[in-house]
Amino acid sequence: MKQPIIEIEHLKKYFPVKEGKLHALDDISLSIFEGQTLGVVGESGCGKSTLGRTLLRLVEPTDGIIRYDGRDITKLNRKELADVRRDMQIIFQDPYASLNPRMTVKELIAEPLIVNKIISNKKELMKEVDRLMALVGLSQRLSMAYPHELDGGRRQRIGIARAIAMKPRFIVCDEPVSALDVSIQAQILNLLMDLQAELSLTYLFITHDLSVVRHISTNIAVMYLGQCVEMAPSKVLFKNPVHPYTKALLSAIPIPSSSMRHKAIETVKGEVVSPINPLPGCRFAQRCPGCGEQCAHYESELIEVEPKHFVACPSAVKAYMAQK
Amino acid sequence: MKLKLLRDNHPLREIWRRFKKNHSAMIGLYLLLIILFVAIFADLIVPYEKAIKQVGTDRLLSPSMAHPFGTDHLGRDFAARVVHGSRYSLLIGISTSVISLIIGGLLGAFCGYYGGRFDNLVMRLMDVIMSIPPVLLSLAVVAALGANLRNLLIAITISCIPSTVRLVRSVVISIADQDYIEAAQSYNTSDFRIILKYILPNAMGPIIVNTTMSIAVMILSAAGLSFIGMGVQPPSPEWGSLLSEARQYMFKAPYLLYFPGVAILMSALSFNLVGDGLRDALDPKLKN
Amino acid sequence: MKPLLSIENLAVAYQTDLETVAAVNGISFAIHKGQTLGIVGETGAGKTTTALSILRLLPDRTGIIKSGKIEFEGEDLLTYSERAMRKVRGEKVAMIFQDPMTALNPVIPIGKQIAEALILHNPDGMSRDDIEDRVDASLKMVGISPQRKGDYPHQFSGGMKQRVIIAIALACKPKLIIADEPTTALDVTIQAQVLQMINDLKSELQTAMIMITHDLGIVAQTCDEVAVMYAGEIVEYGMMEDIFDAPVHHPYTVGLFGSIPSLDQDVERLYTIDGLMPDPTNLPVGCKFMDRCPKVMPICQEAPKTYTISGKHQIKCHLFSDIAQSPSDSGKADTNTAEPDKGANP
Numbered sequence: 001m002k003q004p005i006i007e008i009e010h011l012k013k014y015f016p017v018k019e020g021k022l023h024a025l026d027d028i029s030l031s032i033f034e035g036q037t038l039g040v041v042g043e044s045g046c047g048k049s050t051l052g053r054t055l056l057r058l059v060e061p062t063d064g065i066i067r068y069d070g071r072d073i074t075k076l077n078r079k080e081l082a083d084v085r086r087d088m089q090i091i092f093q094d095p096y097a098s099l100n101p102r103m104t105v106k107e108l109i110a111e112p113l114i115v116n117k118i119i120s121n122k123k124e125l126m127k128e129v130d131r132l133m134a135l136v137g138l139s140q141r142l143s144m145a146y147p148h149e150l151d152g153g154r155r156q157r158i159g160i161a162r163a164i165a166m167k168p169r170f171i172v173c174d175e176p177v178s179a180l181d182v183s184i185q186a187q188i189l190n191l192l193m194d195l196q197a198e199l200s201l202t203y204l205f206i207t208h209d210l211s212v213v214r215h216i217s218t219n220i221a222v223m224y225l226g227q228c229v230e231m232a233p234s235k236v237l238f239k240n241p242v243h244p245y246t247k248a249l250l251s252a253i254p255i256p257s258s259s260m261r262h263k264a265i266e267t268v269k270g271e272v273v274s275p276i277n278p279l280p281g282c283r284f285a286q287r288c289p290g291c292g293e294q295c296a297h298y299e300s301e302l303i304e305v306e307p308k309h310f311v312a313c314p315s316a317v318k319a320y321m322a323q324k
Numbered sequence: 325m326k327l328k329l330l331r332d333n334h335p336l337r338e339i340w341r342r343f344k345k346n347h348s349a350m351i352g353l354y355l356l357l358i359i360l361f362v363a364i365f366a367d368l369i370v371p372y373e374k375a376i377k378q379v380g381t382d383r384l385l386s387p388s389m390a391h392p393f394g395t396d397h398l399g400r401d402f403a404a405r406v407v408h409g410s411r412y413s414l415l416i417g418i419s420t421s422v423i424s425l426i427i428g429g430l431l432g433a434f435c436g437y438y439g440g441r442f443d444n445l446v447m448r449l450m451d452v453i454m455s456i457p458p459v460l461l462s463l464a465v466v467a468a469l470g471a472n473l474r475n476l477l478i479a480i481t482i483s484c485i486p487s488t489v490r491l492v493r494s495v496v497i498s499i500a501d502q503d504y505i506e507a508a509q510s511y512n513t514s515d516f517r518i519i520l521k522y523i524l525p526n527a528m529g530p531i532i533v534n535t536t537m538s539i540a541v542m543i544l545s546a547a548g549l550s551f552i553g554m555g556v557q558p559p560s561p562e563w564g565s566l567l568s569e570a571r572q573y574m575f576k577a578p579y580l581l582y583f584p585g586v587a588i589l590m591s592a593l594s595f596n597l598v599g600d601g602l603r604d605a606l607d608p609k610l611k612n
Numbered sequence: 613m614k615p616l617l618s619i620e621n622l623a624v625a626y627q628t629d630l631e632t633v634a635a636v637n638g639i640s641f642a643i644h645k646g647q648t649l650g651i652v653g654e655t656g657a658g659k660t661t662t663a664l665s666i667l668r669l670l671p672d673r674t675g676i677i678k679s680g681k682i683e684f685e686g687e688d689l690l691t692y693s694e695r696a697m698r699k700v701r702g703e704k705v706a707m708i709f710q711d712p713m714t715a716l717n718p719v720i721p722i723g724k725q726i727a728e729a730l731i732l733h734n735p736d737g738m739s740r741d742d743i744e745d746r747v748d749a750s751l752k753m754v755g756i757s758p759q760r761k762g763d764y765p766h767q768f769s770g771g772m773k774q775r776v777i778i779a780i781a782l783a784c785k786p787k788l789i790i791a792d793e794p795t796t797a798l799d800v801t802i803q804a805q806v807l808q809m810i811n812d813l814k815s816e817l818q819t820a821m822i823m824i825t826h827d828l829g830i831v832a833q834t835c836d837e838v839a840v841m842y843a844g845e846i847v848e849y850g851m852m853e854d855i856f857d858a859p860v861h862h863p864y865t866v867g868l869f870g871s872i873p874s875l876d877q878d879v880e881r882l883y884t885i886d887g888l889m890p891d892p893t894n895l896p897v898g899c900k901f902m903d904r905c906p907k908v909m910p911i912c913q914e915a916p917k918t919y920t921i922s923g924k925h926q927i928k929c930h931l932f933s934d935i936a937q938s939p940s941d942s943g944k945a946d947t948n949t950a951e952p953d954k955g956a957n958p
Contacts (some may be wrong), residue, residue, distance in 0.1 A: 024526065036326075043799035043800065043802075044799055048528075053704065056510055058506055068366065082512040085510060085512050086512070089510060089511070090507070090510045092503050092506075093503075094503060096506065097502055097503040097700065098503035098504050098506075098507045099504055099507075100504045100508070100522050100524065100525075100526070102525040102526060103521075105507060111508075111511065111513070112511035112512075115508075115511055115512055115514070116511065116512055117511045127927070140645060149454060151888055151889075152655075153888070159507075162507070162511070164654065165511075166511065179825065181654035181655050182826065182871045182872055183654060183867060183868065183871045183885040183887075184654075184867060185871065185886060186870075186871035186872075186873075186882040186884040187881065187886075188884075188885045189873070189882055190881050190882055190884060193881070201560060208799065208800065210800070210875065211872060211873040211874065211875050212873055214873060214875060215879070215882070216873075217873075228706065235878075238875065239877070248801055249800060249801065251804075252801045252803065253800060253801040253802035253875065254803075254804075254827060254829025254830045254832060254833045255829050255832065255834055256827075256828035256829045256831070256856070256872060257856060258832060258852055258856035258857050259830060259832075259851045260829070260832040260833050261833065261834075261835075261852055263833075264808070265804050265807055265808040265811065265833055266804065266809050267801070267804045267805045268801050268804075269805075270662030270773055271769050271772070271802060272799070280505075295666050
């Protein structure tokens with residue numbers, strides 16, 4: 001059995017707001033294994049981006065433990081954290097917003113190497129930048145270009161080159177393809193998978209797009225309002241979704257097939273409720289088709305229904321077990 | 325022309341292209357270049373002695389070939405005084421703006437980036453300064469320190485700092501929120517480097533515009549203080565003090581009011597036009 | 613039957629003093645009453661420009677309609693005065709924009725914003741009470757309680773705002789709705805609700821619709837006919853079934869389908885279209901897809917014609933120039949490349 005590279009236990013992040021506390025992450029526990037990809041899916045406001053940022057301590061957690069290689073990083077001081085961050089990088093959703101508009105492609109990719117004093121020799125630095133550009137498929141002639149002159153796909157390639165510059169082991173990909181057109185999206189997804197194989201990277205892949213997450217992930221965690229409602233190997237999740245929210249999410253995807261035209265679109269009622277001071281019990285209860293009285297008392301605890309398949313809904317689990 | 329050295333795609337080139345299309349800004353720029361030329365080469369145009377040499381027989385002469393702007397009540401060549409006055413006005417305007425930019429800019433950048441208690445303290449202090457009318461504040465400073473050029477500069481700079489701090493702070497806050505700042509933190513960039521290489525270059529647009537505009541304000545307030553006798557002291561030919569001296573003879577020799585008045589107007593106008601043009605040229609939403 | 617809207621050979625360019633962007637380059641299509649046409653394509657394909665041209669909402673000085681005809685109910689909209697166009701917009705043709713966050717006026721209650729559209733056009737000479745009734749009815753139609761008509765936009769969520777925008781669009785009972793990526797800004801479960809509602813309303817009101825989207829799944833759920841756009845041209849056109857199920861396709865369509873990760877099949881690598889959309893200020897002379905096409909031939913230096921494959925199915929590609937002579941051959945040859953899209957079909 002491989003060692004988990006990242007282990008999260010009871011991670012919580014509450015943002016103070018006027019009305020009380022915004023529960024962005026509420027008691028999340030999960031592990032990510034070396035060389036694998038954990039996909040995190042959920043709708044806007046479910047806390048998936050906060051999860052990625054908290055892992056790198058770009059956002060300070062309110063409570064809980066984040067272990068990297070068995071070592072808790074939530075208590076590290078600035079200097080120790082800097083060491084850890086060389087191994088953990090992030091790729092952002094909006095490639096344009098995440099690149100300093102006043103820097104050229106070359107400067108952008110060299111920046112992490114300069115800041116961390118990894119290469120001080122100027123000539124070697126440029127050689128390394130060239131190598132990184134080739135690795136992510138950016139042609140040499142673009143090295144003097146500014147981000148605003150490039151298209152979204154190339155900008156994201158810069159973001160990727162910058163993230164892998166320090167030879168990290170773990171990368172948080174925060175919706176890296178959501179802002180891109182489908183044909184470009186496919187290029188970037190292939191690139192990410194190639195790099196993973198080549199550099200033996202571990203990914204936390206955050207997205208709202210279920211078809212993308214299925215393609216790239218080993219395991220998938222489904223999040224709803226700051227909680228993890230279901231977690232399973234990706235094939236299992238798509239084949240046997242158990243939690244009502246996962247089911248709703250899967251049925252809501254428009255499938256590109258002509259057989260869809262004359263089918264009624266399956267919908268789940270209502271909208272995501274506010275994450276500010278949420279009520280106890282199941283947070284999906286108001287929208288859930290199978291909601292009963294007991295749902296107000298559920299603890300958000302994950303139950304293992306089959307090996308590696310965890311579900312946070314006791315009623316759904318009971319039904320699933322009975323069916324089996 | 326002067327931006328030939330830059331690469332084709334450099335953002336400054338794009339800005340210059342858009343600036344060129346703005347006619348009033350270009351007029352402002354030409355005007356500014358003329359004024360700068362006069363100020364820099366004042367000694368070559370007319371020697372300084374001419375501006376302070378008193379000729380008793382030549383009092384209050386109307387403009388003529390010998391004295392294009394006439395002479396003042398002490399028989400000094402008024403054209404020479406106006407030409408050399410440009411040095412004082414531009415020196416005051418530019419130096420006070422630059423000093424207040426450096427002090428106010430750094431304060432604003434730190435307040436905006438770190439926030440918290442330091443920010444609160446500085447901002448309340450700025451509120452206090454802003455609640456005093458600028459003229460009164462400058463007067464108080466000059467009265468306390470004595471009326472000379474250095475104290476005038478200090479007085480004007482102090483009254484200018486709060487607005488710079490506020491502007492820089494708000495710009496920095498909006499930039500600190502951008503993803504690329506978070507990205508920089510993710511690869512361990514120090515705060516100092518973030519402020520210097522990420523925030524300030526991107527905040528430059530509005531700050532440059534504000535500084536150009538504030539030069540105009542500074543020139544005017546320096547002239548105002550000199551006019552009431554609290555600024556540059558005679559016989560130094562500062563435009564405001566020229567006006568002040570001319571006041572007594574405004575009916576006998578009205579041209580003594582026109583020339584420095586027009587000079588003040590022109591220099592303030594040129595900085596304003598250039599500042600306006602820069603603001604439009606720097607705004608990416610107004611592209612094309 | 614005469615089509616409700618027919619566009620012939622429309623070409624639109626954006627001209628600035630620096631460059632000319634050829635956004636739409638000679639497209640033709642027609643929509644009949646009650647039908648939905650999907651326009652699919654990537655950023656910069658000219659989808660939105662097409663929509664804006666129909667409403668004559670192109671940016672004032674830069675957007676220029678170079679040629680073509682836009683006939684709506686038999687009349688050429690391009691000959692209309694600005695005044696006449698104002699009557700068409702909203703009353704006969706309504707538009708739903710992509711971003712519900714910015715399309716509403718934040719300081720006016722939503723009921724009033726719907727009423728405004730009605731008062732402006734007032735097609736049936738309604739009284740004040742009639743208008744109020746119509747506002748209530750419109751809100752009910754999109755699933756919002758009429759009691760909320762006094763609320764301001766910020767009191768609604770993104771999905772609800774998009775419903776309000778649809779209510780405004782429907783208020784004057786237009787004959788044609790142009791929806792420009794109406795659900796792109798929404799979450800999937802909310803998107804499903806909105807699409808469901810759009811489908812219901814269309815069949816109820818018999819409104820024709822142009823659905824602009826980049827999502828082939830949405831096309832499958834809502835459209836009768838589909839136009840695939842690339843670099844300002846329609847490269848493939850047909851019934852929805854033609855685009856999804858026919859054995860032959862334009863190489864770009866094949867690439868587009870192959871790029872989408874499938875939900876029920878495992879693929880190691882995604883099929884990608886190499887390269888980028890050509891620079892619209894400097895389009896290639898021949899086929900616009902030439903530089904990215906895996907099946908490029910010498911003849912592609914010449915602009916291809918549009919060939920009819922069957923019925924309404926048309927493809928603009930040299931591969932199909934001889935389809936009349938040997939339809940089976942070229943059909944077979946292409947079944948292979950069409951393989952990736954098969955994965956998308958259950």
